[in-house]
Amino acid sequence: MDWDPQKYVEFSDYRNVPFFDLTARITGPEPRLVVDLGCGPGNLTATLARRWPGAHVIGLDSSGEMVRQARRARGEPNLEFIEGDIAGWTPPRGLDVLISNAALHWVPGHLAMMRRWLQQLQPGAWLAVQVPDNFDAPSHALMRALADSPRWSARLAGVLRHDNTVGSVLDYLRLLLEEGCEAQAWTTIYEHVLHDQDPVLEWVRGAGLRPVLAALAAEEAREFEAEFARLLRQAYPATPYGTVYSFRRIFAVGCKKGPA
Structure with a gap:
């Protein structure tokens, strides 16, 4: 599946806020090694x-x-x-902070x-994850229904995942607690006010519609759109x-217990 970095960052004012809401919960000593999984065009990784x-x-x-795209705009000497x-x-050994925002x-x-x-993480290491939880929203339910319609079902069978795409917020919290973390998990609904023609279509073009x-x-593709x-x-x-x-998201942040 191809990704378009320019299309993905088109709504960056809205897409970026959950990243900062997530990473604001990471506290403690200055880390030595940080990994951002699913970094996309790298603009948010650069803030780390x-x-x-x-x-x-x-x-x-x-x-x-x-x-x-990320390498072209890298900027920071400590960034790869x-x-x-x-x-x-x-x-890797010595990892202090592991982040995955809207990727898992x-x-x-x-x-x-x-x-x-x-x-595998060492005591004192952080894991911070954010995943969308809007798969039952009209934007995604209508996409699946259209893909399953007689016109498109033969071409799009199995293309869009839904069941078990993400867990519940309690699933993520229990996982962190069971693996010995001090943990917190929460959900947030972001009410985005979008403008221009067909703005919800333009939003999902950046991610959910890509498959x-x-x-x-x-x-x-033009006919489907x-x-x-x-x-x-x-x-x-x-x-x-x-x-x-309206866009609902799940957040989970944990710090592994034990001497760092």
């Missing part, structure tokens, strides 16, 4: 390098185009970007993977103030 100038900060992403698959990643929902079985990471676009030829846009206009009517798009 500025926050912790004495740390080696690594951003990892499976998209070569995202990593190339590498291309790699989260599913095959193992925490793309990885099947990520709760079991997180458990392995926690078992559909990757599976269809260009003309088919036109039909999807009509459904979204009904579900998210424009107001004089803009289009309100």
Whole structure:
């Protein structure tokens, strides 16, 4: 699946806020090694390098185009970007802070993977994760319903994941506690006021719609988007103030107990 860094950051004013809400909960001594899994175009990873100038900060992403964009805009001397698959990643020795913001929902079985990471992390290390929890929102439910319709089901069968894409907020909290962390977990609903034509379609083009676009030829993708846009206009009517798009997210942060 191809990613478009420019499209992804189109709503960066809104997409960036959960990252800072997540990382604000990380406290304690200055880290020496920090990893950001699913770093995307790297603009948020760069803020970690500025926050912790004495740390080696690594951003990892499976998209070569995202990593190339991140490297072009790197800026900070303590910052490195590498291309790699989260599913095959193992925490390096000496890792102090592990962050994954809006990435793990793309990885099947990520709760079991997180458990392995926690078992490998040293005492005093932090794990901070944020995943979207809006898969039952109209934007995603309508996308799945359209993909399952007679016109598209043969082309899009199995393309969109839904069941077990993410756990509940309690699943993440229990996991952190069971693996010996001081932990906190919470949900936040962000009410985004979007503008311009078909803004919810433009939002999901940056992430959730990518598997559909990757599976269809260009003309088919335009046809699917036109039909999807009509459904979204009904579900998210424009107001004089803009289009309100509710987005629920899950956060989980833990620090592994024991002497650092």
